[in-house]
Amino acid sequence: MLAEKEHRASNQSSLSIKILSIIGGFLATLTFLGFLAITGIYDSKISMVILGILFIGGAIFINLKTDHLLLDTISISIFAAGLALLVFGLSEMGLGEVVLSLIVMLISVLTMYSTKSYMLSFLSFAAISIAFITILMTFDNFNLVHIYLALYTFLLCYWCLNESKIISLHPKLNTLYNPIRIGLIIALFSGLIFIGARGIIGIQFNFIWLSSIVNAAALIYVVREICIVLEVQSQKTKLYVYALSSLTIIITFYSPAISGSILVMLLCFLVNYKTGFGITIIGLLYFISQYYYDLNLSLLTKSLLLFFSGIVFIAFYLFTNYMLKGNEKI
């Protein structure tokens, strides 16, 4: 254990290093796929598949023994290029989207199981999410995105709120905890873009509230957790808190992307997860700005909704000031 502690200290990855290796890996993957395109490998299905498998295997093999940061850039590019080649090759061979997605999922799960690398685990998790949404989309019904959102909202809440349980369960889950957490957040926000930036897919506005219900349930649960941290004990205070929370849920009913962002923001703050928190700020700002382009509500409705939400939040503020003064128990 001490050795590992030492290893971690010398191998400590700041956020900038992770982003750097992702950008580098991505660039290298693109140029490498460009190289393969010019050599004409895309004419041969079988060689694409074989090369793809070799690359994925290679990436896993490199990280089997060690998870040194210096290998990140190369393993990201080999893994991503391998996965892309395999998917191109197999789809050229006539495999359908569903089967392809299932294969990608299987490979990703195996990778997550066998690797120690943060980056490979994260990429695999991202691949699983993309495969999952691809399968849902084959049903030609964009409203199924709500199933995706519900699942990821639930998983993210569970993952964040049960950190101690998950990391104690098994050493493997312990190493996978961080990459899956960031993976869940990014996957959830990617899903929220579908419903937050309307016009990307032909999602039916009439069913947009489906995700709001899930968000509402999750929000109430998280608020309950927050009340525990805030040491709220009096019934009256609790009543106010839930009344104001319900009001928030009602005013964001037709914009689940905004309530979803607020939910994740509270969740990240609850467990003091700074990167996630930063992502939610950007997400929230983006979804509020997208709200302007929402064509389903008239500007007047929107303006009134926003204005009253603003008033509700100012009420929240005054309430917090009034109720949570100093450190006395409530």
Add this chain to the structure above:
Amino acid sequence: MAQIERDDIHLISRHSNLPASTTKKLLKDHVYNDRTAWVKFLKLFFISLGVGFTVSGILFFFAYNWADLHKFAKLGLVQGLLIAATLTAVFSKLSKDIKDILLTGSAILIGVLFAVYGQIYQTGANAYDFFLGWTIFTVIWAVMANYAVLWVLFILLINTTIFLYAEQVADHWSDIFVMALQFVINSLCLAYFLLRPKDPEVKTPEWFINLLAISAVSFATLGIVNGIFNTYEVSFLGLIIITLVLYGLGIKYGWENHKTIYFAIIPLSIIIIIAALLIKVSYDAIMFFVITLFVIGSVTLVIKNLIDLQKKWKNG
């Protein structure tokens, strides 16, 4: 004993039979936010959303093109709100955070005021002069509040004004020249915030500095890559010289002040520029392969350097 961090708890849990309940307690005591942090966060969160939503509600109200209202009432309403928010921020006894947020809200209202004015008198709400006016009249707010979020708005406005001016008025300005200009202006802003005398009451947040550095480097990178693939012009040479000087200064600053970010973004920018140069030289297969190897190799080197610097500066 040093501060226990999340990674430490994860590590201990991985290598021991520590029960989940103990881990939970450790996380709660050392990692998770406590009541004090929550109260502070909730106040900021609610007032930001409150002011933000109220202001955007008003904003949307005007975008709705409320034809029935007399122009005097429209302008009066926005001005009234603007004055109310600003006066509250200046004369009340609210905390500095809340005042900052109010001032940011009123800085946005300045823009609304210009938009309404433009709408009434048909000056064209999209033209650069709208943003120019907004930028100029936000200066006082930005300087007085000295609040990072308001500075972000201000710098965003400057960049938008330049971009629109180049697009709508200065047709003869090349893309490279515009990017070079934005690179210089963002770098000047960065230099100002790095070098201004330290105010003990208001600390410039790290994320704000990093954001400025990233935006400056992005403009330089975009400009040079653009220059590589376009026909030669004088401003390209100028951009290269300025970039060389400013990148050098950036590295120097990072070295002296132990800031790793400059050792991440500047080399990354250079790597992208060299990759673009290589593509310019040749399009064939071998070159793409060479670039792949070059990117992997150089990024790995940059990361190795970053790890070394982190270790050195942590211990030293």
